[in-house]
Amino acid sequence: MRENNSSPLPRLFTGRLSLRQLELRDAPEIRQLRSDPRVNEFIARSGAITLAEARSFIEKINKGIANRECCYWAITRKGSDALIGTICLWNFTADRVQAEIGYELSPACQGQGFMPEAIETVSAYGFQALKLEAIKALSRADNVRSLALLKRTGFQPGAAFRQTPGAAESGLVVYFLTP
Numbered sequence: 395m396r397e398n399n400s401s402p403l404p405r406l407f408t409g410r411l412s413l414r415q416l417e418l419r420d421a422p423e424i425r426q427l428r429s430d431p432r433v434n435e436f437i438a439r440s441g442a443i444t445l446a447e448a449r450s451f452i453e454k455i456n457k458g459i460a461n462r463e464c465c466y467w468a469i470t471r472k473g474s475d476a477l478i479g480t481i482c483l484w485n486f487t488a489d490r491v492q493a494e495i496g497y498e499l500s501p502a503c504q505g506q507g508f509m510p511e512a513i514e515t516v517s518a519y520g521f522q523a524l525k526l527e528a529i530k531a532l533s534r535a536d537n538v539r540s541l542a543l544l545k546r547t548g549f550q551p552g553a554a555f556r557q558t559p560g561a562a563e564s565g566l567v568v569y570f571l572t573p
Contacts, residue, residue: 406519412475430500436536463486469481469499481516491526495516513547533566535567548571550571
């Protein structure tokens with residue numbers, strides 16, 4: 395089993411972004427992000443959440459980081475600490491050679507090239523620091539923008555590396571990125 399050396403979670407940087415661990419002060423932005431129907435359109439999760447639920451979510455994520463179950467970053471613009479999105483590596487295989495990537499971005503920040511920067515940086519971290527052999531992404535087949543983003547960042551559809559059983563039947567497509 396490979397060890398996940400992500401605790402404490404390292405701060406990562408791109409040309410325009412800083413990726414840092416979630417903090418309780420991010421609760422208003424997490425509430426807004428996770429309650430936005432445009433963000434939730436292709437995600438199977440409930441609608442609006444309260445500020446208390448956002449705080450509880452942050453505590454759960456930070457416990458998962460401490461227990462080396464996930465890597466979960468707040469996406470911020472350099473020079474600002476305000477959360478504009480999140481990105482994570484989670485759902486590690488038992489042997490820790492594969493993880494799933496997940497991401498969400500405030501609609502006001504979409505279409506500006508932020509997410510490709512974040513995905514490329516987090517993927518590089520996964521391959522170099524965590525020694526992953528593959529990163530999996532699941533997307534709904536009708537989420538055209540997410541599928542285009544995955545292709546733009548090098549993910550390939552339908553690779554045979556530990557395909558997720560039942561994904562196609564649930565309307566999801568599987569993409570993989572390898573080093």
